[in-house]
Amino acid sequence: MFGVAMTLSLIFLSFQRTIVLIPFNLKEDKCSKVRIIEFLSCSLILLVQFLVLIVICTCFVFPYQEQWLLAPTLFAFLFIHESFRYLLMMSKLFFLPTLISVVLVSTFAASLLLDGLSIKLLTNTYFCLFVLELIAIVLYIVFKKAEADEPKVDIFFWFRDTRNLLNRNVQSISQLLLVHSPFLLVSAFYPSTISSVLFIARSVFQPVQILIKSLEAIDQRKLASLKNNVHIFTKNLFKKYMVISLFASSVCLSIAVYLFPIVYAQQAVPQLSDLLFWAGILICLSCSRSVEMLLVKKNMYKKMNSLYLLSGFGVSSLLFLNLFLHLALPPSFSIFMGWLFLVMAYCVIVIKGAANE
Numbered sequence: 001m002f003g004v005a006m007t008l009s010l011i012f013l014s015f016q017r018t019i020v021l022i023p024f025n026l027k028e029d030k031c032s033k034v035r036i037i038e039f040l041s042c043s044l045i046l047l048v049q050f051l052v053l054i055v056i057c058t059c060f061v062f063p064y065q066e067q068w069l070l071a072p073t074l075f076a077f078l079f080i081h082e083s084f085r086y087l088l089m090m091s092k093l094f095f096l097p098t099l100i101s102v103v104l105v106s107t108f109a110a111s112l113l114l115d116g117l118s119i120k121l122l123t124n125t126y127f128c129l130f131v132l133e134l135i136a137i138v139l140y141i142v143f144k145k146a147e148a149d150e151p152k153v154d155i156f157f158w159f160r161d162t163r164n165l166l167n168r169n170v171q172s173i174s175q176l177l178l179v180h181s182p183f184l185l186v187s188a189f190y191p192s193t194i195s196s197v198l199f200i201a202r203s204v205f206q207p208v209q210i211l212i213k214s215l216e217a218i219d220q221r222k223l224a225s226l227k228n229n230v231h232i233f234t235k236n237l238f239k240k241y242m243v244i245s246l247f248a249s250s251v252c253l254s255i256a257v258y259l260f261p262i263v264y265a266q267q268a269v270p271q272l273s274d275l276l277f278w279a280g281i282l283i284c285l286s287c288s289r290s291v292e293m294l295l296v297k298k299n300m301y302k303k304m305n306s307l308y309l310l311s312g313f314g315v316s317s318l319l320f321l322n323l324f325l326h327l328a329l330p331p332s333f334s335i336f337m338g339w340l341f342l343v344m345a346y347c348v349i350v351i352k353g354a355a356n357e
Contacts, residue, residue, distance in 0.1 A: 007183075032147060038153060040141070055072050057071070182338075189320075190331065201277075
C-alpha cells in the first residue's frame with residue numbers, strides 16, 4: 001500500500017519539479033515577493049489538479065477509506081515540503097524544512113518502538129505536517145517585505161509561456177520513461193522475486209539521491225546568477241557530483257552488503273552485481289542532474305527530452321529482449337546501460353560547450 005502511494009507521489013512530484021521548482025530556482029529575481037507569490041500560486045494550482053488525479057486513481061483501487069487517503073496525504077505533504085524547502089533555502093529560516101523532516105522520522109521511529117506503523121498513523125502524520133508547513137508558508141508571505149519597484153502579481157506567470165510549459169511536461173514524461181517505467185515493466189512481466197530484489201537494491205541508494213537533490217537546489221541558484229562560463233561551471237559541477245555520489249554510493253553499498261543478509265530472506269537479498277549496477281545508476285543520475293540545470297537554463301529542452309526518450313526506450317527494449325530471449329541478465333544491468341548512455345551524451349555536451357567558452 002505504501003509502495004503504491006509513494007510511486008504515485010513520485011510520478012506527480014516529477015511534474016512539480018520540472019514545471020515550477022527548477023524554473024523558479026533559476027530565476028534571477030526569485031527572492032522578490034511578487035515572484036514568490038506567483039511561484040506559490042502556480043504550486044497551489046498544480047497541487048489541486050494532482051490531488052484530484054491521485055484521489056481518482058486510488059479511491060477505485062482500494063476499498064477502505066484509510067487506505068486510499070494515504071496516497072493523497074503523502075503526496076500533499078511531499079509537494080508542500082518541496083515548495084517549502086525551495087522557498088526557504090536562502091533565507092534565515094532554511095533549517096525549518098530539515099526540522100520538519102526530523103520530526104517526521106522521529107515520529108515513525110517512536111511508533112515503531114511502541115506500537116508499529118499503521119496506515120492511519122502515516123496518514124495523520126502527513127496531514128498534520130502538511131498543515132504545519134502550509135501555515136508556515138502563509139506566515140512567511142505575510143511578513144515578507146515587498147520591494148518598491150516590483151511588478152504586479154500574475155498568478156498564471158508560470159503558465160504564460162506555453163511553449164516552455166509544453167517542453168517541461170514532455171521533460172517529465174520522458175524522464176518517467178527512464179526512471180519509473182522499468183519498475184512497472186519488471187513488476188508486470190518478471191517473476192515477483194526479481195521485482196522485489198530490484199526494489200530492495202534501489203532502496204539502499206536513495207540517500208544518495210536525496211543528498212544530490214539538496215546540493216542541486218543550491219547550485220541551481222548559483223547557476224542562475226552566472227552570465228558567462230556556464231559550461232565551465234557545469235563541468236566542475238559534473239566532477240563534484242561524480243565524486244560525492246561515488247563516495248556516498250560506496251558507503252550505501254557497504255551498508256547493504258553487511259545488513260541485507262540479516263534483514264531480508266535469502267531469496268530477496270540482491271546479488272553484489274545488482275548492488276554495483278545500482279551504485280553506477282545513482283552516480284550517473286547524480287552527474288546528469290548537473291547538466292540538466294544548464295539545459296533548462298538555455299531552454300535546450302528538445303535535446304534533453306530526446307536523450308531521455310532514447311535512453312528510456314533502450315532500457316525497455318533491453319528488458320523485453322532479456323525476457324523473451326532468456327538472456328538471464330539482471331534488470332539492473334539494463335537500467336544501468338540506459339543511464340550510462342544518457343550521462344555519456346551529457347558529458348559530450350558539457351565538454352563541447354566548455355571548449356567553446
